[in-house]
Amino acid sequence: xxxxxxxxxxxxxxxxxxxxxxxxxxxxxxxxxxxxxxxxxxxxxxxxxxxxxxxxxxxxxxxxxxxxxxxxxxxxxxxxxxxxxxxxxxxxxxxxxxxxxxxxxxxxxxxxxxxxxxxxxxxxxxxxxxxxxxxxxxxxxxxxxxxxxxxxxxxxxxxxxxxxxxxxxxxxxxxxxxxxxxxxxxxxxxxxxxxxxxxxxxxxxxxxxxxxxxxxxxxxxxxxxxxxxxxxxxxxxxxxxxxxxxxxxxxxxxxxxxxxxxxxxxxxxxxxxxxxxxxxxxxxxxxxxxxxxxxxxxxxxxxxxxxxxxxxxxxxxxxxxxxxxxxxxxxxxxxxxxxxxxxxxxxxxxxxxxxxxxxxxxxxxxxxxxxxxxxxxxxx
Numbered sequence: 001x002x003x004x005x006x007x008x009x010x011x012x013x014x015x016x017x018x019x020x021x022x023x024x025x026x027x028x029x030x031x032x033x034x035x036x037x038x039x040x041x042x043x044x045x046x047x048x049x050x051x052x053x054x055x056x057x058x059x060x061x062x063x064x065x066x067x068x069x070x071x072x073x074x075x076x077x078x079x080x081x082x083x084x085x086x087x088x089x090x091x092x093x094x095x096x097x098x099x100x101x102x103x104x105x106x107x108x109x110x111x112x113x114x115x116x117x118x119x120x121x122x123x124x125x126x127x128x129x130x131x132x133x134x135x136x137x138x139x140x141x142x143x144x145x146x147x148x149x150x151x152x153x154x155x156x157x158x159x160x161x162x163x164x165x166x167x168x169x170x171x172x173x174x175x176x177x178x179x180x181x182x183x184x185x186x187x188x189x190x191x192x193x194x195x196x197x198x199x200x201x202x203x204x205x206x207x208x209x210x211x212x213x214x215x216x217x218x219x220x221x222x223x224x225x226x227x228x229x230x231x232x233x234x235x236x237x238x239x240x241x242x243x244x245x246x247x248x249x250x251x252x253x254x255x256x257x258x259x260x261x262x263x264x265x266x267x268x269x270x271x272x273x274x275x276x277x278x279x280x281x282x283x284x285x286x287x288x289x290x291x292x293x294x295x296x297x298x299x300x301x302x303x304x305x306x307x308x309x310x311x312x313x314x315x316x317x318x319x320x321x322x323x324x325x326x327x328x329x330x331x332x333x334x335x336x337x338x339x340x341x342x343x344x345x346x347x348x349x350x351x352x353x354x355x356x357x358x359x360x361x362x363x364x365x366x367x368x369x370x371x372x373x374x375x376x377x378x379x380x
Contacts, residue, residue: 009205038055039057039186040057040068041187046142046146047143048179049132049181050074050132051075053073053134055068059101063102066101066102076131077087077128077130087126088121088154089125089128089151089153090125090153090157091127091144091151092110092129092131092157093143093144093158094135095131095133095134095159096131096353097285098285099133100359102351104347105129108359109360109362112359112361112367116367130143130147136168136171137266137269138166140158141265149278158269158283160283160285160319161287162316165262166258167255169261178191247290248310249314266282267326270327279367281330281370282319282328283314283331283362284330284332285333285362286331286332288347290312290334291337291346291349296312323339331369333361337362340357345357346361
């Protein structure tokens, strides 16, 4: 027994020594970009959570390193002053795809639209970034009610990400109407354990916590993880972060319920904006594998799914039909992203959010639509 324990102890010491040596070697020869997810949230009674005012930090993954800062309200934007006398003001809503985790503020599609319209109108244009990571359409609507409409916008742009916006509003509260999320030490955490929270990925199991700890501290772990991820991606075996359910031809009961709630929110948002004599434009933002369909094919093959049960364009078709019936302006950027997908990497392959080049394409389409479908708003 003593000999067995000695053998186990020797094995453990050898393993620890090897890991420490590997860590030291990677740090010296090939230092990695350690992951850092900003602890930038705070709780809010009406919005559930929002960004902390005057936050400054860096969002770091091995694919990007992005400075993040907020103004005195808690928006990823400059300080908002009075509307200029001859200016055009737009409020932008949405989640992390519009907030833009992986690019600087000036590279976001919101700010690129602002620049394009300023040049075309030859007058000041502001596009205020009210997007917040992990926001549902309901929270975006409430953000407009609490802050956005007070900015006196001429246009409201709602960024709708098809990957999760169909169901996130449904997943925000429990059956008693109590929020399932809160902010703790700057991070989003679950209020209580539930199956719904597990589906949304908010509850972090021990393995996830350990991985996050290693990703922020160990160069060896990041080195091995990234290369394993690349190998799995090339083999078509790396699972996607987002489920394909929103592209299913026949929606599950959960998706039917989620879309019912979300469509009602969009309808209320439209009526609210019209009630203030403003203009609403919904820009539909696709998931990475709607653009890079080879990735979708690899995913289907790896999981042995029946491709006949899915339609990659269904989310856009569904939203187009709804917006047409409700008289809501909609901009679909999927065709432009697909047609430009071979020219540049438009999404971060692992993170899944648009790159600088992706935001540029989105801004070109959205700005072109705004310029083609309306004259500059009249001053009031």
